[in-house]
Amino acid sequence: MxxxxxxxxxxxxxxxxxxxxxxxxxxxxxxxxxxxxxxxxGVGYATFFRHYPDKDALLADVADRLIREFLQRVAPLLQDKDRAAAARSMCDFVLEHLAIYKALLAGGSGETVRAEMLRQTMITMAATRKRKPDGPLDDLMLFHLVSAILNLLSWWLRNLSAVSAATMAEVIERTVLTPVSLLRKQPPVGL
Amino acid sequence: MxxxxxxxxxxxxxxxxxxxxxxxxxxxxxxxxxxxxxxxxGVGYATFFRHYPDKDALLADVADRLIREFLQRVAPLLQDKDRAAAARSMCDFVLEHLAIYKALLAGGSGETVRAEMLRQTMITMAATRKRKPDGPLDDLMLFHLVSAILNLLSWWLRNLSAVSAATMAEVIERTVLTPVSLLRKQPPVGL
Amino acid sequence: MxxxxxxxxxxxxxxxxxxxxxxxxxxxxxxxxxxxxxxxxGVGYATFFRHYPDKDALLADVADRLIREFLQRVAPLLQDKDRAAAARSMCDFVLEHLAIYKALLAGGSGETVRAEMLRQTMITMAATRKRKPDGPLDDLMLFHLVSAILNLLSWWLRNLSAVSAATMAEVIERTVLTPVSLLRKQPPVGL
Amino acid sequence: MxxxxxxxxxxxxxxxxxxxxxxxxxxxxxxxxxxxxxxxxGVGYATFFRHYPDKDALLADVADRLIREFLQRVAPLLQDKDRAAAARSMCDFVLEHLAIYKALLAGGSGETVRAEMLRQTMITMAATRKRKPDGPLDDLMLFHLVSAILNLLSWWLRNLSAVSAATMAEVIERTVLTPVSLLRKQPPVGL
DNA sequence: CTCTAATCGAGACGGTACGTCGCGTCTTACG
DNA sequence: CGTAAGACGCGACGTACCGTCTCGATTAGAG
Incomplete structure (x- = not known):
């Protein structure tokens, strides 16, 4: 396509x-x-369906392109374990594409965007990491990571004036990135 | 009503x-x-509208009752700062009402349920705590708390066989409750 | 229905x-x-389909009612072998319901109307005649009878000023009713 | 064209x-x-419209060629007043071009074909006969002739096994050709 | 224990969005 | 640089669901 x-x-x-x-x-x-x-x-109604099977497919396409760009920027930092920089980079990126993010996260489209982001992150991770244990913990943490970040960012987009990008980055780092990293290093006994 | x-x-x-x-x-x-x-x-079509203005109102009613019960059980523990017990209690509660939670969280209704849960948690908090500073940090953390927990639980409901309630509780405590608590005690400098 | x-x-x-x-x-x-x-x-669009599966069904219903009335008037005369009176009665009936006939015959709806008329005539014939040989000749003649009459009438409706009802009736009798009657009395040797 | x-x-x-x-x-x-x-x-979609303005034009072209051939064969016989031979010739011709006739008459295209045939017959008649009184009777009879023959043939095409060409020819002669001829010789008084 | 008013079932209705299909035009890429 | 391929605007189709409405027929609960 x-x-x-x-x-x-x-x-x-x-x-x-x-x-x-x-x-x-x-x-x-x-x-x-x-x-x-x-x-x-500025397009005929039927023409829509000649390109996308439905609304969600279009949204997925839009999200796909955005996330692809997003990951290209953030993934390297996460690989380098520089969580603070990664968090900062995220927030900057969101600020730069404010309109689109507002549209995709603060609207009702979060579910689709999250799904697409999960999918793409999976692919990216799989491509960069050699071994992919893919135990339930990895799955859970990835899901939590993506969901929590998207949630925090969507809150931020609705409260931009209240919190600076730097502060937001710190919050993301301390409440999501670092806890997840710690849990990975020292998994619960039951896993 | x-x-x-x-x-x-x-x-x-x-x-x-x-x-x-x-x-x-x-x-x-x-x-x-x-x-x-x-x-x-087993009810006439029009009868539905005699009781609820639309589908979402019914869902909100259902969610309301569930969350009310949920909070009655979890809130005290959070007040007592016993985070581990609170997390454990949550997971047990979810297990006890498995069917309903599966329906409300693992389905497409997450958004509505989350909104309702946020609303009720706000009210509960406001009622129990005397002083409500309600700065942006409080707002953000509450949103994150509720959203992240619901997300983790909804993942769990789709992967019940992979993770025990005890493990899940530990995950919630370590990736959500504790980080949020720490952030509250020592807020970012920008706030 | x-x-x-x-x-x-x-x-x-x-x-x-x-x-x-x-x-x-x-x-x-x-x-x-x-x-x-x-x-x-003065009815909602969707309401149409609650009553008729499509346009043709509505047309068939309209035609059905018209033809039912038509046959009630003409059939007895045909039974009584008074072909001239039957032809006359037909033309008078058409004149009385000019608008509807114009609509149904002179429009593009002839096919549907003819089919419906064939169907009803079959039923009427079957009801009045005891023995129904139903050989190919009967079938052919019935088809010809109905089709030819409808064709002649539809021509008449487009040329009302040129030909009187009496003349039209004579034409129908001499070119359709009588020849068919003769052929029935003395079938071709091959049948 | x-x-x-x-x-x-x-x-x-x-x-x-x-x-x-x-x-x-x-x-x-x-x-x-x-x-x-x-x-x-085996032609591009748009190419169709470079040759025919629409579907009906193509059908008319097809019908035109068929009818032209048909009339060349039947018209002389009608001129010679040999109605039996003319009827026979018609049926034979139809049998020879069975596929095409089945397509054009037994399908839903009868209306267009009939119109085309009427048009061409008019032209042929006008060309052969010197004086063309063209009173309403002539018009009506021509219309009836063409329509009735096409109808009978289309019935035949759907019931080929039931009736032989000879029988069909006799039917056409006795129910259409002869009655029309008689009516022409001795018109109704009203005309 | 009755009577009366509220509730109920059934489902017709106007409305709106959907996704499909075909037409006839008009742009484009390719030979 | 002309022509075949096919993208496009348009508009009808038939479907699904919504929320409103009008009917009678129960049926609860007050007197």
């Missing part, structure tokens, strides 16, 4: 993604109709 | 709540139609 | 039939949209 | 006509999509 050369297709999909982001900023996901997306994109 | 004496009303609402829980176990929330709920409850 | 007591149903179907006839006078059948029928009937 | 020399154009149109006939054998006319015709003809 991504490797298409026809200029019209590229243009249309671009317009649809833009429209989705724009609308997601304004209303919760399930209040966004396909008709509204198509209209906003 | 709650203080009604007519036996028929009590009976009908009870049936609707039961039906909602039963259906939530089987399918994601937005695949549950009001018609299906009414049918399952 | 016909024996329903609910007043709303009766009212709605009545309105739909009226609307169908009105629109059929104005435009060919396949230029009539279900939306237009519903709008004209 | 007809006087074109480019070999590719001839080839494409030929392919489109073949495809139309093939598809018309399999499904009713309005279930045949332009896409299906183009695909069957």
């Amino acid at each position: 991504s490797t298409v050369s026809d200029a019209r297709i590229v243009r249309t999909r671009e317009a649809l993604r833009k429209a989705m982001i724009a609308l997601a900023e304004e209303s919760p996901l399930d209040a966004i109709t396909v008709r509204a997306i198509a209209a906003r994109a | 709650s203080t009604v004496s007519d036996a028929r009303i009590v009976r009908t609402r009870e049936a609707l709540r039961k039906a909602m829980i039963a259906l939530a176990e089987e399918s994601p929330l937005d695949a549950i139609t009001v018609r299906a709920i009414a049918a399952r409850a | 016909s024996t329903v007591s609910d007043a709303r149903i009766v009212r709605t179907r009545e309105a739909l039939r009226k609307a169908m006839i009105a629109l059929a006078e104005e435009s060919p059948l396949d230029a009539i949209t279900v939306r237009a029928i519903a709008a004209r009937a | 007809s006087t074109v020399s480019d070999a590719r154009i001839v080839r494409t149109r030929e392919a489109l006509r073949k495809a139309m006939i093939a598809l018309a054998e399999e499904s009713p006319l309005d279930a045949i999509t332009v896409r299906a015709i183009a695909a069957r003809a």
